[in-house]
Amino acid sequence: MLKECLCLGVVGNVPNHLNQANEAKDFCELNTSDFAPKGVFPFYSKDSKKEFLRRFCISENELILDGDFVQIEPELCVIFKASYKDNELSSLKPQYFAAFNDASKRVNEEKISLKKNFSNASKGIGNLIALNNLEELNEYKIHCYLKRNNELIKYANEDYIKNYFYYSDTLISWLIETINNQTDIATLENIKPLIANKPENILICLGALSYTPFGEKHYLKSGDEIYVSVTNKDDIFNSGSTLKQIVR
Template sequence: MTNLKELIGLGVAGNFAHHLEQAGELEDFKNVVTKEENAPKGIFPFYLPNSESFLGIFPISSSLVELPLYEANAQVEPEVILLCDIIYEDDKVIDLKPLAFTAFNDCTIRKEGAKKISEKKNWGSASKGIATEWIEIDKFEEGGIMDRYHLSSYLKRDGVVHPYGVDAPLLGYSYFYGKLKNWLIEKMNEQEDINPLEDILAHLKNSNYPSQALISIGATAYSKFGEKHYLQKGDEIFVMVYDASINSSDLNEEKGKVILKQKVS
């Protein structure tokens, strides 16, 4: 498997209906203009290999979330993450090739006064979560394996398991497949350093044009419990992708189901 520490880590903001409103982050994007009403708001970096900034810290763990030492109001952001080849020509991105996907926790702190999305995304070496098992993508278009998959998440607290995000089919993403890929390529080349967003092409250049990227493609809406409850030490996090044609949505391990499990400390 690819050494994830060599890949740039990027995320998509606002690619599921109602997530930004529930997360209290809609205000951050009030000046961001999108071509379509349901379009994602933009791309943010969560890891920049070799960067001397805080984003140069590799933030991903497959077993642990370490909360900041300060009062952080951290929430799980249950997502699907793609492993993609990046194809360049004349120092511009001309294609993305999604190779595999898995469950991802884009854990986020609700930080007042943050100027950039990225300031809420990486506070240390166990800020994020990624499952250890990947599912190969046969084709990133309708009719492919991802058609059948759902994303769900749970939080176990004091022995009780609560749904944290709503169970959602991957086809429920606002932008998906070719539409998402084309939008990503456009934003990687053209997004400017304005408001909460950043110049992604500059980050790619400063990262020596990495050949691959981890791209988290957006968090689901929250359940009532998830919307109201921030993470606490001792919580257990479960983010799951499962084949709805053969799997149940519970936490029993089954073929076709990938579960990220993290302990909060």
């Protein structure tokens, strides 16, 4: 199913993440609130005219580096069933959720998408869990740890999913409007061509956590182990949706 999905990410939906990633400056020209997401970006589409975006890049167990300066981006992803009216997206119905690593290169590029799909395993997804609406996740948190040299280190600050700037019906309405109308501006790009063939399912990452001091300063290297979970339990590694990736 994942290979048939259009895969998108939301940028700027968590306090301080853009500043820590040194990307806030990329959106100065946008007329958006400090407490609202900036836009969406693609990281996989089998229908894209761009060759690198047609490369399926989601793995369940490994992350393959292509150069340096890669950071974990731990977040919630939701697979939505998409409906269309005429040639526009008209509705998004949640079907599944999962822990996700939207890993990103910290390099200067013209568009965000160029930092995202850098290998055939540049993204990570946990086990899919059925979902009827986003409110079911109100008491769930996202967690992220890195294991390096046998030491387990908190890489990002855990937070409730309900603390996203935009969430629930507000987020879904904004997503539909943005996917239909976003233009090539700043490091964002026009998404409308990617829904021309009306993909039945759209996987969307809702935004990455802010980093701990360690996570902000340390990039991934071969041999690291990545742990991301989305759960409402104390046992964060064995409940809800969990992801473990080995860095290659």
